[in-house]
Amino acid sequence: MTRHVVIVGAGPAGLAAATAAVRAGAQVTLLDAADQAGGQYHRMPLDTYETKRPRILERCDWWPGGAVWALERHDERRPPRVHVISGPDGGTRRRHVLEPDALVLAPGAHDRTLPFPGWELPGVFTAGAAQALAKGEGVAVGDRVLVAGSGPFLLPVAASLLAVGSHVTAVLEANPAATVLRGWTQSPWRLAAQAGKAAELAAYAALLARRRVPYRTGRAVIEARGDGRVEEAVTARLRADWSVVAGSERTTAVDALCVTHGFSPQLELPVAAGCALRDGFVLVDEDQATSSTGVYAAGEVTGIAGAPAARAEGVVAGWVAGGGSPARLRTVRRRRDEGRTFAVRLAAAHPIGRRWSGWLRPDTLVCRCEETDYGTLCRTADVSARAVRLATRAGLGPCQARICGPTLAELLDTNPHDRPIISPIRLGELANPPEEKESTP
Amino acid sequence: MGAGIIGAACARELALAGVSVTLLDRDGAAGATTAHGEGNILLSDKGPGPELRLAQLSRRLWPAMVTDSVPGDRAEWDTKGGIVVAATDEGARALTEFAAGQRAAGVRAEPLDPCALSAAEPHLTRDVTAAVHYPEDAQVQPAGAASVLMHAALRAGATLRTGCEVLGAVTWKERVTAIRTTEGVLEADLFVNAAGPWAGELSRRLGAPVDVRPRRGEILVTTPLPPTVFHKVYDADYVGAVGSDADELQASAVVESTRAGTVLLGSSRRAAGFDGRLRPEVLSVIAGRALRLFPCLSGVPVMRAYGGFRPYVTDHLPIIGADPRLDGLWHATGHEGAGIGLAPGTARLLTDLVTGRAPEVDAGPFRVDRPAVIPRGAE
Numbered sequence A: 001m002t003r004h005v006v007i008v009g010a011g012p013a014g015l016a017a018a019t020a021a022v023r024a025g026a027q028v029t030l031l032d033a034a035d036q037a038g039g040q041y042h043r044m045p046l047d048t049y050e051t052k053r054p055r056i057l058e059r060c061d062w063w064p065g066g067a068v069w070a071l072e073r074h075d076e077r078r079p080p081r082v083h084v085i086s087g088p089d090g091g092t093r094r095r096h097v098l099e100p101d102a103l104v105l106a107p108g109a110h111d112r113t114l115p116f117p118g119w120e121l122p123g124v125f126t127a128g129a130a131q132a133l134a135k136g137e138g139v140a141v142g143d144r145v146l147v148a149g150s151g152p153f154l155l156p157v158a159a160s161l162l163a164v165g166s167h168v169t170a171v172l173e174a175n176p177a178a179t180v181l182r183g184w185t186q187s188p189w190r191l192a193a194q195a196g197k198a199a200e201l202a203a204y205a206a207l208l209a210r211r212r213v214p215y216r217t218g219r220a221v222i223e224a225r226g227d228g229r230v231e232e233a234v235t236a237r238l239r240a241d242w243s244v245v246a247g248s249e250r251t252t253a254v255d256a257l258c259v260t261h262g263f264s265p266q267l268e269l270p271v272a273a274g275c276a277l278r279d280g281f282v283l284v285d286e287d288q289a290t291s292s293t294g295v296y297a298a299g300e301v302t303g304i305a306g307a308p309a310a311r312a313e314g315v316v317a318g319w320v321a322g323g324g325s326p327a328r329l330r331t332v333r334r335r336r337d338e339g340r341t342f343a344v345r346l347a348a349a350h351p352i353g354r355r356w357s358g359w360l361r362p363d364t365l366v367c368r369c370e371e372t373d374y375g376t377l378c379r380t381a382d383v384s385a386r387a388v389r390l391a392t393r394a395g396l397g398p399c400q401a402r403i404c405g406p407t408l409a410e411l412l413d414t415n416p417h418d419r420p421i422i423s424p425i426r427l428g429e430l431a432n433p434p435e436e437k438e439s440t441p
Numbered sequence B: 001m002g003a004g005i006i007g008a009a010c011a012r013e014l015a016l017a018g019v020s021v022t023l024l025d026r027d028g029a030a031g032a033t034t035a036h037g038e039g040n041i042l043l044s045d046k047g048p049g050p051e052l053r054l055a056q057l058s059r060r061l062w063p064a065m066v067t068d069s070v071p072g073d074r075a076e077w078d079t080k081g082g083i084v085v086a087a088t089d090e091g092a093r094a095l096t097e098f099a100a101g102q103r104a105a106g107v108r109a110e111p112l113d114p115c116a117l118s119a120a121e122p123h124l125t126r127d128v129t130a131a132v133h134y135p136e137d138a139q140v141q142p143a144g145a146a147s148v149l150m151h152a153a154l155r156a157g158a159t160l161r162t163g164c165e166v167l168g169a170v171t172w173k174e175r176v177t178a179i180r181t182t183e184g185v186l187e188a189d190l191f192v193n194a195a196g197p198w199a200g201e202l203s204r205r206l207g208a209p210v211d212v213r214p215r216r217g218e219i220l221v222t223t224p225l226p227p228t229v230f231h232k233v234y235d236a237d238y239v240g241a242v243g244s245d246a247d248e249l250q251a252s253a254v255v256e257s258t259r260a261g262t263v264l265l266g267s268s269r270r271a272a273g274f275d276g277r278l279r280p281e282v283l284s285v286i287a288g289r290a291l292r293l294f295p296c297l298s299g300v301p302v303m304r305a306y307g308g309f310r311p312y313v314t315d316h317l318p319i320i321g322a323d324p325r326l327d328g329l330w331h332a333t334g335h336e337g338a339g340i341g342l343a344p345g346t347a348r349l350l351t352d353l354v355t356g357r358a359p360e361v362d363a364g365p366f367r368v369d370r371p372a373v374i375p376r377g378a379e
């Protein structure tokens, strides 16, 4: 019997995994909660999408709009059962249960924004949202935009904003130049391998220079102000630990702010599958196998290193999950390892400083859905973290801590990813028994 | 030993009685079972008997506890009342009879005619054969309530030690004189086992095992809604499930809204050891039962599920009192699905027994020395 591989997430990692698993001879089901394949990187207008539709989608069982809402660990010797809800939201969605021989998890990461006073004002965007609007819809979030936070990702975001006609006042990297340099120049003999990435970043940097957009390190947005929407940003100099240098505050007039402090992996699926974590990412071995039997992980859930690294991991995961011999993977493994090195550098060059919470005020909202402020959180923090969350409802609102979870995890020292219902399911859908599986839903 | 709601309530009551108290927990306070259930404070699900008497005592004590001057309204005390409905003729007969017995025992149980029912719960199904209103049923946010009790204990002089796990007992002539913990040896005159579903394990470590088992329960949480459910509404089968001994899955619908606007749908009961793995079919059954009561919730998204382990004794009564086998060891545990509601009465009873005051309810039925608690051969 052919092996059945289920792949969750059709971003660069999942698509590469599907291709490799098909090549290894497996029968593949590829799921993504989104209606289009491509994940974060390939967000693009629909018409472009139609012509560039990845070929693998014709050769596997592709379920667009298929959200995995639960993983059921029924037998520790087998991968978990995959509970899927699929179909247009608002319309009738259908419930299926898949029982694969191997499961590849490639749910990616989402950009993470630390709270600061005023971040709930309209006009404050995560860099990812601004990028998606610019790249996907050709829409500019504002005319005068400040891009701030941490990580090389700020550069392509600024470039996309320029491309849709925004004036980018500056790009602010919170880490001081020394931290960034030290991270990037660690073990320099390995730098050559990432020449491609370096060139990509250099091209963005050149573009910013040409358009006279200043790139400043050691500076961050510590407050957004405005009447009903953002009108100005308060920026300040930061030390290496992200404590604010008093007296260095400056205000800039803006009509939009894009702020992102790196990425946090979407760990709900791996945690539900029982996968062990390390340093906040899914722990995988040489073959991308996790600690759970038959479960593989690829892409940004294992480390943040950009699309090419995600693709290389996907190839390894898909090939091995599909029953291919790991011995045939020498080249791609090397590429994967380079990606991992890159991830380590990225993390070292753009860490989140321990003292960031210094710019919070008692009335700063920490959880936007439940409007929990920092002061309330601190006042309640004498009981267990779970009790704090229940008392303040921080992280318990509609986004289910997808946005504030990592923040709460740091402030309260908890695991925000233990969320057995991975994506919302309606009561009526849940009450009905799942349908029998057919090849095309 | 154990800083869940039971440990917190006992610490408060003992400290107020002038006892010097240390409340300890291997994790943080109020983070285990107490933070993984609902906060129903019910008389409605209890028939005449010792548990009802303890519940009535607790219900009398609750208002004073939650108005204990603590900043904010963490306990979220709400006297919204409960409504129990039956869906079949047989169910209606059973419910009517049950309510009559409760009234005789002093519970306010008021039959509702269809008109009054639809005024009280306009979104409830019309397929109801009988309904009874229990105005005394109330609700708290359980972890918040536990932290309110804990603060009162601290104000009365108790100390809290978290991250301190009890490993064993130091005994001398059949008396426990100290406990060994991960934080060193702690001496005291008296040790109270309030370790919830782990009370069995803790008592084994101390050398005097009591039979407390975990009974898994799950709850679904919807996204916040405009006001839809006004009381605690549940189907009459709930009463059966609470008292049942079956190991296999049971689910009865308990539907209630929280102050945040979310609706909690509970809950399941099954024996699964400490296996907390998600079982989608269990969630499915809970959803189905809840929809029978409130069909209008069908399109509402569930955003979260959580669950915990009710600490239960096979005769479904808590254990409150001194251990006859080991002087200095006391137990206050085994409250199953009612530990939040029963916490104040449990603490009062325990303190009465410890200080030699005359207890307000008969402590006999909760004694440690009963067949369901001390397994044969373990005496």
Ligand SMILES: Cc1cc2nc3c(=O)[nH]c(=O)nc-3n(C[C@H](O)[C@H](O)[C@H](O)COP(=O)(O)OP(=O)(O)OC[C@H]3O[C@@H](n4cnc5c(N)ncnc54)[C@H](O)[C@@H]3O)c2cc1C
Residues within 6 Å of the ligand: A008, A009, A010, A011, A012, A013, A014, A031, A032, A033, A034, A038, A039, A040, A041, A042, A066, A067, A068, A069, A106, A107, A108, A109, A111, A127, A128, A131, A132, A156, A266, A269, A298, A299, A300, A301, A305, A306, A307, A308, A310, A422, A423
């Ligand atoms: C705006 C933006 C611009 C970027 N630009 C660049 C760039 O220029 N160069 C570069 O190298 N990198 C770039 N990156 C990073 C790049 O996008 C990522 O490295 C890459 O997409 C990671 O791939 P992935 O497959 O791990 O995850 P993703 O691309 O995030 O894909 C994960 C997929 O999983 C799906 N999913 C998640 N959970 C579920 C579930 N429960 N059920 C079903 N489906 C689920 C999601 O819908 C998503 O489609 C950019 C990222 C962003 C956000």
Ligand SMILES: Cc1cc2nc3c(=O)[nH]c(=O)nc-3n(C[C@H](O)[C@H](O)[C@H](O)COP(=O)(O)OP(=O)(O)OC[C@H]3O[C@@H](n4cnc5c(N)ncnc54)[C@H](O)[C@@H]3O)c2cc1C
Residues within 6 Å of the ligand: B001, B002, B003, B004, B005, B006, B007, B024, B025, B026, B027, B028, B029, B030, B031, B032, B033, B034, B035, B036, B037, B038, B039, B040, B041, B164, B165, B166, B167, B194, B195, B196, B197, B198, B199, B202, B216, B217, B218, B219, B266, B267, B307, B308, B309, B310, B311, B333, B334, B335, B336, B337, B338, B339, B340, B341, B342
């Ligand atoms: C799904 C569900 C719904 C529920 N709904 C309700 C309801 O509506 N109304 C109601 O009244 N009750 C309800 N309950 C029951 C209620 O939650 C429990 O009865 C109550 O929380 C038990 O409290 P506890 O303090 O005994 O246990 P816990 O809260 O579990 O506290 C025990 C503490 O002991 C600690 N501990 C354990 N072993 C050790 C050790 N060796 N050393 C140190 N510390 C240790 C643990 O860390 C824990 O903090 C529900 C329970 C569940 C699971």
